[in-house]
Structures are given as C-alpha cells and as structure tokens.
Amino acid sequence: MNHKNTLPKHLRNLLLAACTALPAAGVARPSGQALAFTCAGCHGTDGSSVGPSMPAIAGMDPEVFVDAMQAYREDKRNPSIMNRIAKAYSDEQLEDMGWFFASQRLRVFPQAYDAALAAQGLELHQQYCEKCHENGGLPGDAGTLAGQWIPYLHYTMEDFINGKRQWPRKMKRKVEAAIEAAGDQAIPALVNYYGSQSSTGPTMTTGTTGASGAEEQEQ
Amino acid sequence: MKADMKRRTFLRAAGGAAGGAAALGTLGFPALVLGASRRVVVVGGGVGGCTAAKYLRKLDPSLSVTLIDPEASYTSCFMSNEVLSGERTLESLTFGYDGLRGYGVTVVQDWVVGIDPDQQQVTTQGAQHFDYDACIVSPGVGFKWDAIDGYNEQIANTSIPHAWFAGPQTLLLRQQLQAMPEGGHVIIVAPPNPFKCPPGPYERASQIALYCQHHKPRAKITILDAKDAFSKQGLYMEGWRKLYGYGTDNSMIQWVSAAAGGAVEELDPDTRTLVGLVEDFQGDVVNIIPPQKAGNIAFAADLVDGDWCPVDKRTFESSRHPGIYVLGDASSAAKMPKSAYAANSQAKVAAAAIIARFQDQEPGDPTFVNTCYSVVGEDFGISVAAVYNLDSDTNTIEPIPGSGGVSPANASPEIRKREVSYAHSWFKNVINDMME
Structure with missing residues (x-):
C-alpha cells in the first residue's frame, strides 16, 4: 500500500475508511466495523485500551496495523494469542480493520511513570528515535509510542532485543547505540518517556509535538 | 420513592405515546416522519446486556435504551476465582452502571417477571411496564437444582x-x-x-x-x-x-x-x-x-427449547418470538462457548442487527470472537481464542479453520508470565467495552 498524497492524514484516513465501508457488490462479508468491534474486549472500545499489557490500536496507521497482523499471522512475532487470532483474517479484512482503527480517535489514560527516567528517555528519543518515530512517537508510519502502555512497550522491546521480533530497518543499530550511551537505563528511560505522554502530570515533550498530556490525541 | 413514581408515570406516558406511533407505523407511515424514537428494552445487566445497551446508543444515539437488572451494580464472575486465593477483593470486581448512564442508557433496578411478545411489553416485579420495539434478553444461566x-x-x-x-x-x-x-x-x-x-x-x-x-x-x-x-x-x-x-x-x-x-x-x-x-x-x-440452563426469565417468556434459547445466529433474534433477541449464556449459540467475551461479541452483532432492522435494512454478515484467559498459579497464565463466521446453511457459528486454539504447550516461563498480565488487562478491557 502506498498512500502518498497531500490530504491531511486524518482526513485521508476518514475518507478511505468511508470508502472501504462500502461492501463489494455481491460479496458477503462482515464490514470493517463489525470485524474491528470484535477486538474491543481486549483492546478497549474502538482500540483505546485500558489494560496496560494490551496496546492501544486506535488511530494507528493502517499500514502498520496490517504489517503487524500479517507478522502475527505468519508466526513472525513472539507467540501470543494474536498469532492464533490473526490466522482467521484475509489481507482484505485486515485492511478493512486497519482503516477502521485509523479513523478512531486515540484516548490515552494516565499511567504511573518514573519522571527522572522519562526525562532521560526524552533525550535518548531525540537523539536516536525521533527521526523515524516523529513527534515524540505519536501514531504514524512507525507505530504508536506516545501514550502507549509502559508494560506493553517493555514486552515489545524485550522481544526485539531477544531476537523474537524482526527489527525494522535501522532500528537495531539505533537501539544498540542508545544502550551503548545509557546502558541498562536506556530501554526503561525510553519506555517511561513514551508512557509519560499519557500522563496528566508534567509532560516531557518538546512542546512542539501536540502531545500536551491531554486526554485525547488527534491521530 | 417519589422520584421513582414520577419516573414510572413518565415512562408509562412516554411508552403510551410511542406505542401509538408504532401502531401508525405499521399502517405504512415511515417511522422517521413520526419522529418517535425507537425503544429497546434490555433485560439483564451482565456482559451481554450492558454491551448491547452501550453499542446501541453508540451506533444510534436516537434510540431510547432501557436496561433492567435487579442489582444496583454489576459483579463480574470472571476473575472471581482470584478472590478465593486472596489475590483480589470482590470489590475489585464490582462496577456501577453510571458508565452506561453516560451513554444515555436508562438503568432501572427491578426484576423482570414477564415479556409479552404480542404487546411488546416487559413487566417487572415492581409492576413497571416498558413497551419496546426490540427487546434484548441476556439473563445468564440458572441452575438445575x-x-x-x-x-x-x-x-x-x-x-x-x-x-x-x-x-x-x-x-x-x-x-x-x-x-x-x-x-x-x-x-x-x-x-x-x-x-x-x-x-x-x-x-x-x-x-x-x-x-x-x-x-x-x-x-x-x-x-x-x-x-x-x-x-x-x-x-x-x-x-x-x-x-x-x-x-x-x-x-x-x-x-x-x-x-x-x-x-x-x-x-x-x-x-x-x-x-x-x-x-x-x-x-x-x-x-x-x-x-x-438458561436463566428464569427465558423460561417465563417462553424463549427456550429444552434448556437454552434458540436464535437466528445472524442477528441473535429468538427463533420462538420475533423482536426478542437472546444473548450470552442463555442463548443456544453453538459453537461458541458460554463466556464473557462471547456475550460481548454477540451483543455487538445483535445491536447492529436491531439498528439495521429499524432502518429497514438487511443485517450484515456477522463475525464473532472469543478469548479467555485462565490464571493457573503464580506467573502461569493460559488462554484460548477463536474467531468465528456464520454458516447460514446450518445456522451454526463455525470457528475459522486454521485459526484460534489454546496457548502452546510447554511454552517458556516468560510467555506463561505474560499471559497472567494479559489476563488482567483482558479483564479491564472487557469491563471497559461493556460498560465504561
């Protein structure tokens, strides 16, 4: 999928979600909304999770969503319940679900974090991560980090580091460099920084990201 | 008590007016022209009932949705085994209905004693009457004493x-x-x-x-x-x-x-x-x-065939009485298990089907999921999942071949430990999706 265009992203997502909601003539299939509704028992209503181990998927880039689901479907990620669930869906259905979640507003919930680690994480983020995870890791082409649940982010980083999840291009080198710079603190610092952005407490953002600690973020 | 009486009188009056509108509707007037909001009465404030009430209002805020349950709050049975071990309190499983009220659902604390499918009316022990255009019955199980x-x-x-x-x-x-x-x-x-x-x-x-x-x-x-x-x-x-x-x-x-x-x-x-x-x-x-077997009201309302309530699995509408939808444990929903997640999944299918019916549209193709975690002990969680499609020919909800199943055998301690934390997050999200 290549979605380069000049429309503001949220508008583009909404338009495409509206298009994919139209059923293909003569083909019986559940709507993207019906498919996506079945995810809410684990990922929260419309994908805004309130459970710290389950990632928020509202506002997620549809391409990132489909990539993740395909990786689960093909057993390329550390096995969880998702490997078993993803095997039920066709590419087309994954895209339908992806567009549904892309058009949902991400609601973030306050979570406890270590302020000192978060401050250190901000610096590491700017040096090693911001280039791909733009705007402090807001939902975008490289997944949702800002406001994401800390326990889930820890699992994810463990999986990358232990070779149980394939590194995206350049990410391994960048994470290794961050660890080289900050040692064992690097991952907890980064994870606390991302998690801190859902807090109503002092925000650790650069002030230009739009992640102001508000309860809702425009994706 | 006084406030209660007022509400009752108001509901009767509102029900009466809307009932008249519905009667006109059957003579061929489009409901929209009449401006009457469609009324859905939900019997049972468990996973099925709450989820349906919330999603009905979420999908169509013009609907009038009333949920009736004898209890003032909901206490989840899932995770209650952890009360036995002392890992959690009963209070941690208890939730009020204010979240649903926030969605515009009217929550009534009373015991439903009868459902009249011809008059389309629900009657409670407290002698309240609620007229409905669609009724959802989600009473859970009863026991064969x-x-x-x-x-x-x-x-x-x-x-x-x-x-x-x-x-x-x-x-x-x-x-x-x-x-x-x-x-x-x-x-x-x-x-x-x-x-x-x-x-x-x-x-x-x-x-x-x-x-x-x-x-x-x-x-x-x-x-x-x-x-x-x-x-x-x-x-x-x-x-x-x-x-x-x-x-x-x-x-x-x-x-x-x-x-x-x-x-x-x-x-x-x-x-x-x-x-x-x-x-x-x-x-x-x-x-x-x-x-x-199905809960008492399912028997009182003649919704059962044997122990459970047969339904059209595309909509969860009762096969015995049209206009009544039976969700969750009480329904005969083979091959889905009687679980919280199943009820949650069925409720959304029924809510969408009811709205489609009100709009004179065909219901969409349903899709269902079940997930269930169990905590076997310290750092040892396990799960089962299934994704289902409807086989219309047999009216059976079939697991999609090649998907679903249980956690891998002899998984690493890390995986088992993570499944405990997934279990607890699952709990929070199911509660969230049903009533918050």
Whole structure:
C-alpha cells in the first residue's frame, strides 16, 4: 500500500475508511466495523485500551496495523494469542480493520511513570528515535509510542532485543547505540518517556509535538 | 420513592405515546416522519446486556435504551476465582452502571417477571411496564437444582456454595477455605456441558491450590467431574504438574473424571459427603457447581427449547418470538462457548442487527470472537481464542479453520508470565467495552 498524497492524514484516513465501508457488490462479508468491534474486549472500545499489557490500536496507521497482523499471522512475532487470532483474517479484512482503527480517535489514560527516567528517555528519543518515530512517537508510519502502555512497550522491546521480533530497518543499530550511551537505563528511560505522554502530570515533550498530556490525541 | 413514581408515570406516558406511533407505523407511515424514537428494552445487566445497551446508543444515539437488572451494580464472575486465593477483593470486581448512564442508557433496578411478545411489553416485579420495539434478553444461566439429590438453593446460600455467581457465595467459600483445618480436603463438583465458563472449575481448583500452597500446604483438592475431558485440559495439567505436584503421590489437586467415578448423584449436606457411582467422597469444604440452563426469565417468556434459547445466529433474534433477541449464556449459540467475551461479541452483532432492522435494512454478515484467559498459579497464565463466521446453511457459528486454539504447550516461563498480565488487562478491557 502506498498512500502518498497531500490530504491531511486524518482526513485521508476518514475518507478511505468511508470508502472501504462500502461492501463489494455481491460479496458477503462482515464490514470493517463489525470485524474491528470484535477486538474491543481486549483492546478497549474502538482500540483505546485500558489494560496496560494490551496496546492501544486506535488511530494507528493502517499500514502498520496490517504489517503487524500479517507478522502475527505468519508466526513472525513472539507467540501470543494474536498469532492464533490473526490466522482467521484475509489481507482484505485486515485492511478493512486497519482503516477502521485509523479513523478512531486515540484516548490515552494516565499511567504511573518514573519522571527522572522519562526525562532521560526524552533525550535518548531525540537523539536516536525521533527521526523515524516523529513527534515524540505519536501514531504514524512507525507505530504508536506516545501514550502507549509502559508494560506493553517493555514486552515489545524485550522481544526485539531477544531476537523474537524482526527489527525494522535501522532500528537495531539505533537501539544498540542508545544502550551503548545509557546502558541498562536506556530501554526503561525510553519506555517511561513514551508512557509519560499519557500522563496528566508534567509532560516531557518538546512542546512542539501536540502531545500536551491531554486526554485525547488527534491521530 | 417519589422520584421513582414520577419516573414510572413518565415512562408509562412516554411508552403510551410511542406505542401509538408504532401502531401508525405499521399502517405504512415511515417511522422517521413520526419522529418517535425507537425503544429497546434490555433485560439483564451482565456482559451481554450492558454491551448491547452501550453499542446501541453508540451506533444510534436516537434510540431510547432501557436496561433492567435487579442489582444496583454489576459483579463480574470472571476473575472471581482470584478472590478465593486472596489475590483480589470482590470489590475489585464490582462496577456501577453510571458508565452506561453516560451513554444515555436508562438503568432501572427491578426484576423482570414477564415479556409479552404480542404487546411488546416487559413487566417487572415492581409492576413497571416498558413497551419496546426490540427487546434484548441476556439473563445468564440458572441452575438445575434437582440434578443432585440433597442439594438446593438454601444449602448453597448457607453451607455448600456454588459461587458460580460472584457475590456472597464467593465470600462464603473464601471464608470456609480460611477456616478449613490444616490438611483439609476441598471438593469441587464440576458440571456437565454445556455450562457457563468451561475452564472456570479448573481455574477455581488452581486458585484454591494457590491459596493452600501458601496457607494450608498439606490440603488436598479433589475435582469430581461429570465429564471425561475439559477446556484447556492439557495446559491445566501442565500447570498443575509444574506448580502443584500433579501426577505425583503428593499432588495437591486430583481430578476424577466421570468414567473414573467423578459423577455425583447425591449430597449429604450434614456430613458434606458426595455419593458417586463408584465411591463416596467426604470434604471439609464442598463447592458444588450445579448443572445449568438458561436463566428464569427465558423460561417465563417462553424463549427456550429444552434448556437454552434458540436464535437466528445472524442477528441473535429468538427463533420462538420475533423482536426478542437472546444473548450470552442463555442463548443456544453453538459453537461458541458460554463466556464473557462471547456475550460481548454477540451483543455487538445483535445491536447492529436491531439498528439495521429499524432502518429497514438487511443485517450484515456477522463475525464473532472469543478469548479467555485462565490464571493457573503464580506467573502461569493460559488462554484460548477463536474467531468465528456464520454458516447460514446450518445456522451454526463455525470457528475459522486454521485459526484460534489454546496457548502452546510447554511454552517458556516468560510467555506463561505474560499471559497472567494479559489476563488482567483482558479483564479491564472487557469491563471497559461493556460498560465504561
């Protein structure tokens, strides 16, 4: 999928979600909304999770969503319940679900974090991560980090580091460099920084990201 | 009381006016022109009822949705085995209905005693009447009290709890475990299929074992089963071997299948003795989970065929009375299990189907998911998942081939540990999706 265009992203997502909601003539299939509704028992209503181990998927880039689901479907990620669930869906259905979640507003919930680690994480983020995870890791082409649940982010980083999840291009080198710079603190610092952005407490953002600690973020 | 009367009078008046509009509607006037909001009455404030009420309002804020339940708050049965081990409190499982009110659902605390499918009216014990354009019935399960001689509701409430609804009986069972002598014997009587929460009795045995491990290390737990196999059996036994010595002479947990004499016919409540086909079993603490059927109102409203309520699985509309939709444990929803997640999934299908009906549209193709986690012990969680499609020809909800299934056998300790935290996050999100 290549979605380069000049429309503001949220508008583009909404338009495409509206298009994919139209059923293909003569083909019986559940709507993207019906498919996506079945995810809410684990990922929260419309994908805004309130459970710290389950990632928020509202506002997620549809391409990132489909990539993740395909990786689960093909057993390329550390096995969880998702490997078993993803095997039920066709590419087309994954895209339908992806567009549904892309058009949902991400609601973030306050979570406890270590302020000192978060401050250190901000610096590491700017040096090693911001280039791909733009705007402090807001939902975008490289997944949702800002406001994401800390326990889930820890699992994810463990999986990358232990070779149980394939590194995206350049990410391994960048994470290794961050660890080289900050040692064992690097991952907890980064994870606390991302998690801190859902807090109503002092925000650790650069002030230009739009992640102001508000309860809702425009994706 | 006064406010209550006012509301009642208002509801009657509103119901009457809208009822007249509905009658005109049948003469060919489009409902939109009349401007009457469609009324959905939801009977039962559990997972199915709450989810349906919330999603109806979420999908169509013009609907008038009333949810009726005898309790002022909801207490989840899922995760209540952790109350037995002391890992959590009953309060942590109890939630008010204010979240639903925030969605514009009218919540009424009363007991529904009748549903008239011809008049399209629900009647409560408090003599309230609610007219409906669609009625959702999600009452959960009831018990077959006559299945085990000597067992009855009064004994369950006072000395030998079923604790299959979370509440006072859960606390009674917890207190009995705490008061049990060192080296005591706990008996759990597991019911025949189908029943609510298929892995539940085995998670219960596990959580009681977790408690005993810390507080009564010489205690024994016997599961007397009416079946020869059970949900997630291989994974449970793996966990029991690892955590509780299962398979050794010193195992804390013993499972007696029906074939091995586990089926129980009679109880002597005074001596807490269970009479089996092969031998008798005497326990210090006895927990009987009786055989099950649909909740009372399903029988009172003539929605059952045998023990459960047959439905069109595209919409969950009753096969017996049109306009009434039966969700969750009470429905006959093969091949979905009777679980919280299943009820949650069915509720959204029914809500969308009801809205489609109100708009004179065909219901869409349904899709269903079930996920269920069990906590076997410290850092040992397991799960089962399934994604289903409807086979319209057979009216069966079929798992999609090649998908779903249970956690891998002999998984790493890290995976098992993560599944405990997934279980707890699952709990939060199911509650969120049904009523927050």
